Amino acid sequence: MEEVNGGLIKLICCVKKSDWGRIGRESTVARLYYRNTGINIDQNQPYAEFWMGTHESGPSYVGDTENLTLKEWIERNPSVLGETVLNKWGTDFPFLFKVLSVAKALSIQAHPDKDLATSLHKEQPSAYKDDNHKPEMALALTQFEALCGFVSLEELKVIVRTTPEIVEVVGNAKAEQVLNLNEDDGKEEIRLLLQSVFTDIMTVCKDVTAEVLAKLISRLNFEGQARHLTDKEQLILQLEKQYPADVGVLAAYLLNYVKLNPGEALYLGSNEPHAYLYGESVECMANSDNVIRAGLTPKQRDVKILCSMLTYKQGFPDILKGTVVDPYTKRYLPPFDEFEVDRCILPQNSTTVFPSIPGPSIFLVVEGEGTMTTSLNEVVAEGDVLFASANTSITIATLSGLHLYRAGVSSRLFELHK
Secondary structure: OOOOHHHEEEEEOEEEOOOOEEEHHHOHHHHHHHHHHOOOOOOOOEEOEEEEOOOOOOOOEEOOOOOOEHHHHHHHOHHHHOHHHHHHHOOOOOEEEEEEEEOOOOOEEEOOOHHHHHHHHHHOOOOOOOOOOOOEEEEEOOOEEEEEEEOOHHHHHHHHHHOHHHHHHHOHHHHHHHHHOOHHHOHHHHHHHHHHHHHHHHOOOHHHHHHHHHHHHHHHHHHOOOOOOOHHHHHHHHHHHHOOOOHHHHHHHHEEEEEEOOOOEEEEOOOOOEEEEEEEEEEEEEOOOOOEEEEOOOOOOOHHHHHHHOOOOEOOOOEEOOEEEEOOEEEEOOOOOOOEEEEEEEOOOEEEEEOOOOOOEEEEEEEEEEEEEOOOEEEEEOOOEEEEOOOOOEEEEEOOOEEEEEEEOOHHHHHHOO
């Protein structure tokens, strides 16, 4: 099969319904899925994730064909990936692109590095469906909230001093150890103590969890009448309503509470704990669906694996604001080879050019309509997803306004291979 429309092909994409998703028309995922496929929305169902890519758990299909997946099409036309990508990954498409619509917290989770992913896939292929790592980045479409990485030593000490329920779980001796630590004690000593505290919390028995959380919620509700609760304390109350008696509510104290504005992004390497809490985002990651969960979830939990795999790095995560590419486009470039994301917001009666690059891209139109021109014109509108072959220059124009995202292989990789 030959590639079509000068290097652009439209994709029919996949949706995931999870109980944490937004319901019916409230969900951007649902809206995009309807526009992309023409399949009607069930107004009572939660629409959580819109997947764009080649992963077997949610493959995209080439729009003008009968049941030909993007993966199969790429295998028939490997040159569309470009020489650098083919040399590094073969015909395995390197990234997975998503939109998330989050109504309530996702699980406290982490994604394995390549070595752990390989062994988990071999041992439990039904739970861990591939052998790849999964660094990822979430770029906020709306206000977007997350738990991400461990709090600093200073903040951990404040938590121990002000949260007797944490001390009850980890014990007075360990609490004293935390309070007596300082930054001069060495990273490994701090890391090991943090691991011990987190593991104590995550492995406490269900009866103790329920009892301690009941005390915590009662105390916060009482104190909230006399003082303004902190953002973290308000979050704890909210999480306990969503996941009653779940140990993840207690563990949330140890993680950074991050609030992104639209156009801000956070990225996560392998073995870093996180939980997305609320809002809508585009998300890009290495092409994997490996998730190790340990709290705030009804799904399978692998607490022992999660507690042993984490890096226990402390401190607030880097927030990416995007680098200006042109007057309408910002680029978000995390420190991973597999992907980067461009955010392009074109006002009325405007035009921009995405220059030819040596690797493939996936474009998603989130709002508006316009044209994407290579050697031919492609009219595009909200919900359209297009695969762009390597070495394809694309002119985008709009009369009414257009908001789109491009996911592609990291431009740093191509700089290294010049």
